[in-house]
Amino acid sequence: MNDVGHPFLRGLLARRSPLTPTTPTAPTAPSVSWLLALRAEALERGSTLAVPTTRDEDWRFTDLVPLTRTGFGPVTAAPSLGADALAPFHIPEAGARLVFVDGCFSAPLSVIAAQGGGLFAGSLAAAFHTHDELLHTHLTRLADFRDDAFMAVNTAHLHDGALIVAEAGHAVPQPVHVLHISTLADVAIHPRLLVVAYRDSDLTVIEDHVSLHHGACLSNAVSEIAVAAGARVRHIKLQRAGKAAFHVATTTTHVERDARYHAVGIALGARLSRENLHVVQAGTGTDCQLDGLALIGGRQIADTHSFVDHALPDGTSCQLHKCIAAGAAHAVFNGRVLVREGAQRTNSAQQCRSLLLSGKAHIDAKPQLEIFADDVKCSHGAAIGQLEADEVFYLRTRGLDEVAARNILTYAFAAEIVGRIPVRSVVERLRAEVLQQTGAREIA
Amino acid sequence: MSASVGKVLLAVKGLTAAVGGRNVLKGIDLTVRAGEVHAIMGPNGSGKSTFSKVLAGHPVYEVTGGEALFDGVDLLALTPEARARAGFFLGFQYPVEVPGVANAQFLRLAYNTVRGGRGKDELDPLEFDDFVREKMKLLEMDPAFLDRSVNEGFSGGEKKRNEILQMALLEPRLALLDETDSGLDIDALRIVAGGVNHLRSADNAVVLVTHYQRLLNYIVPDFVHVMDGGRIVLTGGKELALELEARGYDWVEEAARSKAARAA
Known part of the structure; x- marks a missing residue:
């Protein structure tokens, strides 16, 4: 890493929001020394890490130069949007809705679920007052920022985000909608989502990134999802950013004993998008399903890197990723499946199917199967064609x-x-x- | 079967075709008249399905010689869609699944496209709904199949019923049904055959491509042709199918070989 103190990262780290929550309901600034320490550590990491290049194996197919050549400022004041701006993105089935405008939580546009009904859905900034212990336990526990420049920058900015908690044994009947609306060009935002599904709960989260403009902006998102024993979580990620936007996101999920996690990721927008999906089997008998679609054209780049880590016996994972590339678009899929020693009776199936709609479109698909247990059923396949x-x-x-x-x-x-x-x-x-x-x- | 002779719907003469430089049809002659039912039988790999696909215009096959006139029109000069609009129908052995497209939507699109091609009025979704439900009764199909994605998750029998439903909607003058009986249990076979019989008239014709005689108990053919090695090597009446069932295909191949040897 000779690129220490990359000017692009320094720029992103230059002006960070203070920790004091801006929500009008917040009575006083929270005393979250652990968070201050976390941000300080992330700042230090972000200042020393390099921006990955195509020489890094994980970024071989996706060149970030177009991103690092673009300068992004911080969001100083997010515009207030009327409820009508939300109409095109309204999901009638959703019970709770957390709306972020250019990364800032909008209380008037949101419908939070307060404590009590088995579901909490609200802003992180407010939750620092009410859920200090939970946040201390879970924030950054799954998403290790120490070796990832984008996650470090996100964590250095950590002051707000979405928190969704399903209480033990509670089946949340309606999906929770987390809506990120981008209205400003030339800014960088750092969305954060933490989902905690306690034992035997059932929860559906829709993470939705949309744009009201066509300018360049960077969304650098980190999501952490903890699925406790016997719980079921469905996570739908919709990336519908503007066609000049950059979207870099990491989602890390821990799935405990007999729990089930189903993710559906849809990438339609952005000039360049990168989805890192990291699923860790943290108990026996887990069941994971990952479905993905990248539908792109023009000069769009959509890169999905998934990593399913089978660490314990009797886990099942089933993944289907599809890419459709038109124009001169470039889709990337790197699907790593690791079956560790001792993860016996793992059943894993991965498929990547891609369609090229033009002679200039281009797809790189790389399955990566690493198996260290002897009693497993694993398959993978990649088909690219017309x-x-x-x-x-x-x-x-x-x-x-x-x-x-x-x-x-x-x-x-x-x-x-x-x-x-x-x-x-x-x-x-x-x-x-x-x-x-x-x-x-x-x-x- | 019919005493009066119908007009010629399909006249195939000396048809040859190749795929990837390999000759797969080696000179086929077949005449089908209105009101007739023909069965094309033969062992696996004899060219039955290839013949069906060539007639329907599958682009993978190159026609290298001969002709096929459909009601006097050069069928081979038409695109597959133009053949469909002209009244030629192919029922598939393996119908394609189309996720995300409701069967009703697809059937109406096909129906209206073919109707439009014939200069007839299109039906709006409500009118079509009534119309298609009537046709579904014929095949004892649950109307729930209208809302499901085209063929997705259908059993083998359900797919074949859906094919005959399309035949009922598109009202072809010549329907070529490729292995429509494969994968059907006896009840489904009876229903599918009943549907086909119901759609028969003095103005149209049916060509059944099948490996087994079973289907022909329900849809009785006027002519049975046996294909082997890309040719029709034997033609007879419905009793030929029974003979094939009893004796297998070996003797036909044997007979064809000795006939070819005599000719040479």
């Missing part, structure tokens, strides 16, 4: 012309992943967006 001739032919024999047939099949290729989202209105809205992008007007 639509199957037989499928196009089938639709043409039903009277559809070739263009219509191809559009419908491209739509269907994406719709398979969208259909796995367990929230109906989200499925319908995304299908409409996918329809538009794939040009399958015939079935609109």
Whole structure:
């Protein structure tokens, strides 16, 4: 790491929000010395780490130079949005909604779930008063920032974010919607999400990143999800940032004994996006399902790096990642599955299927299976290609012309992943967006 | 079967085709008249399915010679979609799954596209809903299949019923059904065959491509053709199917070989 003190990172670290919460309800500044220490450590790490380059194995396919050449300022004051600005992103099924405008929590636009009903959903800044112990235990426990420049920068800025807690044994009936709205160009924001699902709880979280402008901005997000024994968590991540935006995100999930985690990640926006998904099996008999879709065109880059760490016996993981690249877009999938010694009877299946819609589009898919246990069932496969001739032919024999047939099949290729989202209105809205992008007007 | 002779719907003469430089159809002659049912049988790899796909216009096959006239029109010059609009229907052995597209949406799109191609009025979703539900009764299909994605998660039998449903909607003049009986249990076979029989008329024709005689108990053919090595090597009446069932295909291959040897 010869790039110590990278000017880009120094720029991002230059002006940080003070710890005092800006929420009007906060009576006094919290005495969170542990958080101050954490931020100080992260600041120190962020000031010494390098921005990864294509010489780093983990960033081989994605060049960050376009990002580091762009300067981003801090958000000094977020605009206040009217409720009508939310309408296009409204999810009627959601019970609680946490809205962040350019990274700042908006109490008026949010519908929080206060303590009591088995669910807490509110801002981190407010929770420093009420959930000090929980935050002390969980924040940064899963997302280790010490070797990752982006996570270190995020943590150095840590002062607010979304906190969602499902109490033990409680099945939260309605999804919680965490909505990040970007309204300002040329700024960097550092979203933070912490989900704690206690024993035998059941929770659905929709993490949604949208944009109201077309300028360049950086969203550098970190999400931590703790799924305790017997709990079930569904995590839907929608990345619909503007086409000039940069989106770098790490989600780390710990899944304990007999718990289930289902993630669906949809990447439609951003000029350059990078999703790091890190799932750690922290108990026996866990069940993880990871579904992903990147649907990009123009000169977009969408990079997904997933790492499923089977550390204990009897874990199951099932992953299907799809990329559709049109124009001169570039999709990357690196799917690492580690089956550690002792993780016997692991059952892991990984599939990456990609569609290239033009001669200039480009996809790098790299499965990475590392197995150190002898009684396991593991499979992986990567297929990159064009639509199957037989499928196009089938639709043409039903009277559809070739263009219509191809559009419908491209739509269907994406719709398979969208259909796995367990929230109906989200499925319908995304299908409409996918329809538009794939040009399958015939079935609109 | 019929005493009066219908007009010629399909006239295939000397049809040859290749895929990847390999000859797969080696000169096929077949005439199908309105009102007739033909069965094309033969062992695996004899070219039955290839013949079906070539007639429907699968782009992977290159037609290297011969002709196929459909009601006097050069079928081979048309795109697959134009063939469908002209009234040629292929029922698939392995229908394609189309996730995220509701069956009702797909069926209406196909129906309206083909109707439009024939200069007829299109149906709006409500009108179509009534129309398709009537047709589904014929195949004892649960209307729930309208809301499900096209063929996704359908059992083998359900997929085949969905194929015949499409045949019922598109009202082809010639329906070529490729292994429609494969994967069907006896009840599903009876229902599917009943549907096909119901759709038969003096103006249309059905060509059944099948490996087994079973289907022909329900849809009785006027002619049975046996394919082998990319050719039709034997043609007979419905009793030929029974003979094949009893004796297998070996004797046909044997007979074809000795016939070819005599000719040479």
